[in-house]
Amino acid sequence: xxxxxxxxxxxxxxVAARIRRxxxxxxxxxxxxxxxxxxxxxxxxxxxxTAHRAVKHLVAEGLLFSEGRRGTFIRPAAPAPIVAxxxxxxxxxxxxxxxxxxxxxxxxxxxxxxxxxxxxxxxDLLGVAHGEHVMIRDRAVGPPDAARPLQLATSYLPMSLVGxxxxxxxxxxxxxxxxxxxxxxxxxxxxxxxxxxxxxxRDVEQEQLRIGAGLxxxxxxxxxxxxxxxxxxxxxxxxxxxxxVSYAIARDExxxxxxxxxxx
Numbered sequence: 001x002x003x004x005x006x007x008x009x010x011x012x013x014x015v016a017a018r019i020r021r022x023x024x025x026x027x028x029x030x031x032x033x034x035x036x037x038x039x040x041x042x043x044x045x046x047x048x049x050t051a052h053r054a055v056k057h058l059v060a061e062g063l064l065f066s067e068g069r070r071g072t073f074i075r076p077a078a079p080a081p082i083v084a085x086x087x088x089x090x091x092x093x094x095x096x097x098x099x100x101x102x103x104x105x106x107x108x109x110x111x112x113x114x115x116x117x118x119x120x121x122x123x124d125l126l127g128v129a130h131g132e133h134v135m136i137r138d139r140a141v142g143p144p145d146a147a148r149p150l151q152l153a154t155s156y157l158p159m160s161l162v163g164x165x166x167x168x169x170x171x172x173x174x175x176x177x178x179x180x181x182x183x184x185x186x187x188x189x190x191x192x193x194x195x196x197x198x199x200x201x202r203d204v205e206q207e208q209l210r211i212g213a214g215l216x217x218x219x220x221x222x223x224x225x226x227x228x229x230x231x232x233x234x235x236x237x238x239x240x241x242x243x244x245v246s247y248a249i250a251r252d253e254x255x256x257x258x259x260x261x262x263x264x
Contacts (some may be wrong), residue, residue: 003131010089015044015054020063021168033071034064060214062241065206075210081151085220087247088194097221098192102141108149109143111139113250117231118156125223125233126158133163135169137178140208148210153236161231178232179224196245201237209239214239 019040028034035043040051055072058064066072083260084099090097097103117123117138135157140149155178162168165185168178179190198216201209205217218239224232251257 012048012050012053012057015046015050017056018044019039020056023063027048028074030074030076033073036071041062052254059212062212062215063076065210065212073210075212082243083246085194085196085247086243093174095181098194102143105141105143105220108142108146109172110142113137113139115159115169122233122235125221126156126230128158132159134158149208149235150242151207151238152208153234156233157231169223182226182231186231188226188230192222192227193225194220196220198240201239207238209237213237218243218245 014213015123019034022028023034024076036039037055038219040055044051044054046054046093046178055064059072062075064072065075070192083099086100088100089096090100090103092103094096096173099105105191105253114136117131118126118128118134118136120130123132123134126134128134135155137155137157139153141151141153157168159180161182165181167181173181183190197219201211201217205211206213209217210229212218218240220234220236220238221235222234223230224234236259
């Protein structure tokens with residue numbers, strides 16, 4: 001890189017560090033727009049492009065989030081991580097739930113139901129052909145007082161099951177939701193298996209969760225089975241800096257206590 005290029009990189013990173021210090025000092029309130037690029041350029045005494053690159057850098061880091069013409073906002077500081085999974089399924093008067101710390105969370109916005117093509121990895125888990133249509137149910141959830149969701153959940157159901165149980169495609173699925181309807185239909189319990197992974201946040205996730213492109217999301221993929229039949233695949237996405245996975249570690253027989261004496 002040329003000396004001029006090195007100076008430009010150092011300059012926008014220096015400006016980003018100065019903006020970060022001002023944010024952390026409380027110069028601008030959280031969830032309010034920070035000054036525009038022109039005002040930042042003047043405040044920090046740099047070129048407009050340098051100020052713009054500094055802001056983009058902080059959006060990618062997750063300190064700020066952009067809402068287009070509405071402006072660029074300070075993302076609230078992350079509280080202690082919420083335990084998203086602890087390897088238990090719970091139940092209350094509303095039905096099954098999987099996050100003990102989110103028992104009182106509610107839906108935010110309008111849930112949707114549509115027939116569409118799932119991602120190939122979901123199709124493989126469901127046991128349907130790539131390109132085959134399934135029922136897709138989307139919803140966003142968050143704490144009772146939240147204006148924005150903290151989790152995005154998508155359920156995928158095979159059309160063969162929806163054909164037998166049309167309520168799975170309805171707006172309202174009744175008390176206990178789709179899991180109660182499925183268990184009633186089969187007169188058998190659902191067994192669940194989950195995998196936790198991480199990936200970069202997609203555009204729609206960045207917008208709904210108010211996170212920058214540089215912040216990953218945790219993806220909890222839950223496969224629901226009745227016997228050997230996969231009846232649903234659910235993918236729940238959440239900001240990786242706000243959630244944690246916690247579980248007890250069980251000892252295998254090979255690690256039992258007291259330890260057996262080793263042979264000489």
